[in-house]
Amino acid sequence: xxxxxxxxxxxxxxxxxxxxxxxxxxxxxxxxxxxxxxxxxxxxxxxxxxxxxxxxxxxxxxxxxxxxxxxxxxxxxxxxxxxxxxxxxxxxxxxxxxxxxxxxxxxxxxxxxxxxxxxxxx
Amino acid sequence: xxxxxxxxxxxxxxxxxxxxxxxxxxxxxxxxxxxxxxxxxxxxxxxxxxxxxxxxxxxxxxxxxxxxxxxxxxxxxxxxxxxxxxxxxxxxxxxxxxxxxxxxxxxxxxxxxxxxxxxxxxxxxxxxxxxxxxxxxxxxxxxxxxxxxxxxxxxxxxxxxxxxxxxxxxxxxxxxxxxxxxxxxxxxxxxxxxxxxxxxxxxxxxxxxxxxxxxxxxxxxxxxxxxxxxxxxxxxxxxxxxxxxxxxxxxxxxxxxxxxxxxxxxxxxxxxxxxxxxxxxxxxxxxxxxxxxxxxxxxxxxxxxxxxxxxxxxxxxxxxxxxxxxxxxxxxxxxxxxxxxxxxxxxxxxxxxxxxx
Numbered sequence: 001x002x003x004x005x006x007x008x009x010x011x012x013x014x015x016x017x018x019x020x021x022x023x024x025x026x027x028x029x030x031x032x033x034x035x036x037x038x039x040x041x042x043x044x045x046x047x048x049x050x051x052x053x054x055x056x057x058x059x060x061x062x063x064x065x066x067x068x069x070x071x072x073x074x075x076x077x078x079x080x081x082x083x084x085x086x087x088x089x090x091x092x093x094x095x096x097x098x099x100x101x102x103x104x105x106x107x108x109x110x111x112x113x114x115x116x117x118x119x120x121x122x
Numbered sequence: 123x124x125x126x127x128x129x130x131x132x133x134x135x136x137x138x139x140x141x142x143x144x145x146x147x148x149x150x151x152x153x154x155x156x157x158x159x160x161x162x163x164x165x166x167x168x169x170x171x172x173x174x175x176x177x178x179x180x181x182x183x184x185x186x187x188x189x190x191x192x193x194x195x196x197x198x199x200x201x202x203x204x205x206x207x208x209x210x211x212x213x214x215x216x217x218x219x220x221x222x223x224x225x226x227x228x229x230x231x232x233x234x235x236x237x238x239x240x241x242x243x244x245x246x247x248x249x250x251x252x253x254x255x256x257x258x259x260x261x262x263x264x265x266x267x268x269x270x271x272x273x274x275x276x277x278x279x280x281x282x283x284x285x286x287x288x289x290x291x292x293x294x295x296x297x298x299x300x301x302x303x304x305x306x307x308x309x310x311x312x313x314x315x316x317x318x319x320x321x322x323x324x325x326x327x328x329x330x331x332x333x334x335x336x337x338x339x340x341x342x343x344x345x346x347x348x349x350x351x352x353x354x355x356x357x358x359x360x361x362x363x364x365x366x367x368x369x370x371x372x373x374x375x376x377x378x379x380x381x382x383x384x385x386x387x388x389x390x391x392x393x394x395x396x397x398x399x400x401x402x403x404x405x406x407x408x409x410x411x412x413x414x415x416x417x418x419x420x421x422x423x424x425x426x427x428x429x430x431x432x433x434x435x436x437x438x439x440x441x442x443x444x445x446x447x448x449x450x451x452x453x454x455x456x457x458x459x460x461x462x463x464x465x466x467x468x469x470x471x472x473x474x475x476x477x478x479x
Contacts, residue, residue: 005299008273009309020311034296044271047249088296106309112282114302115275115309119182122307 001092001113003056007048009113011099011106013121018101021052024059025105028094036084042074044087057086179382181328185277185304187380188326192278196257205288206230206259208322208350209411225414229350230263230321236405237348239317241268247316251275251340253305254323258285258298264319265297273310275303277326306332313342324351328382330390334397356386 011019050069057065064082066073073079096105097113104121107114179187199207203222210225211232240246246268252261255274265272276282282300289298303309305320305327318341327333337347354364354372363369372384385393387404 002299004271005273005301008311008314009301010311012307012309032290032295037296040296043248109279110283111286112279112300112302113309114279116185116277116302116304117307122304 001108001111002088003053003060003090004044004048004087005113006056006092006097007053009097009115011102011104013099013102013104013117016099016101019099021049021055022097022099022106024056024092025096025098026060026092027096028092029060030091030093030111031089032091034084034088036081038074038077038080041080041083041087045069045071045074045083048087053087060086060090060092062086062090179380184326184328184380184382189277189279191380192256192276193280196278196281196284200257200284204259205257205262207256208260209414211407211410212413213410222414226259227263229411230260232407232410233321233348233350234267237346239346239348246270247346249273249315249342250317250319251308251310251315253308253318253320253337254326255281255285255300256323257281258289258300260319260321261285261298261300262289262292262294264317265294268317270297270317272298273315274298274300275305275308276300277302277304306336308336308340310340312339313345314340316342316345318345318347320347320349320351322350322352324349325379325381325384330385331393331397334393338397351390352384353387353390354384356388 006022006024009020009022011022013019051067054065054067057063062082062085065086066079069079091111092108093111095108097108097115098105196207204226206223206226208226209229210222211229212225247264247270248268250261250264250268250270250272252258252264252272252274255261255276258274261272261274264270274282274285276285279302282302285300286295289295289300301309305323306329318337320337324330324333334347337349341347354368357363364372375381376383391404
């Protein structure tokens, strides 16, 4: 699971109002290189919850993502490289996503998050 | 005519589908609780379970059954059919000399064309969810077509892993990713997706109303929902239910494929309207999919197919045996596949029915 995916996931347990962002529990990370595409990054940027992305990056050991971004930074190739790496190249292979409100753990196994709810959670 | 808007409506003679009647008579051990929607379109949701000779599956059992079914049989299906797990679109009744993979891709294109999904830069979908994504055939195709970011969800961890692997092989990992998640409780915020796509997964949804509500929830303003799903034929004006023969056939199919009770196209249209969808458009595409199941059977009966089946578990074999039942169902005009379209509050809904007469 990349941080791009993490940025879109929320906990929808019945009654939960603050199910985003999920915290990340890391057991195994992998870095998988992928083609650098600045246009892609510029297009995806407005759709991201940046604070959540920044915090997620920290939790996977990346501290070079700024807390706030000025759109002009999207023209800076050094920033874009860091953005690219954190967003797309770092994969949580094993671990869990944790609901900020309930503490419920959603396991991540072989890179795939399991977001199924139990019967009493819907 | 089955105008009652139910989620997971039953095909047994246990509810009266028209004009607000709600008598319950059943010759089978089927439990269906029916709530008519209020005139405001509210109404409590209905949970129907598929009854097979008295055996009923609860929703958790059904979901587990679906996951296990696809965990076990997805590999074999992929070997025989490739990455797409839906009907192909054919121009004629003949299945000879037709490349079935091309037919499956054509099905996607024909749906998108029919639904009028825009392709121009300004209006094309940028974010897409593939609900019931299988091993990601549609997800990858849609991502490439629109250069969109696609999330696929499935109940089967094996499928999600396989989908991820295939996607990496095809170099699309940047744009397409997969999760194990429930279509009825999706782990996404409201309005996340420009296009919400459900290609032949609606059959598995035990609560059709909740299914449609959830699809609408995750659709962006000015977004679209497109569903392709199997239904049973509409009931005739004087009919309260399908015939016992028909119900028996559907029962067997349900049991083999882990399907909850079926709706008719009219039911679906009404549910769609009751969850606030307007302009629901539907089309009958049965004739275009008729060659599919006989063609699947030919594949299954090939040496490769039989060898695979010989190694497969009972669940998979049963699913394969049920193919004959699908052929019967289509030939008898019983099984329908639905396409529909709806814009509401700027959201369009396209629900496709492939109806076989």
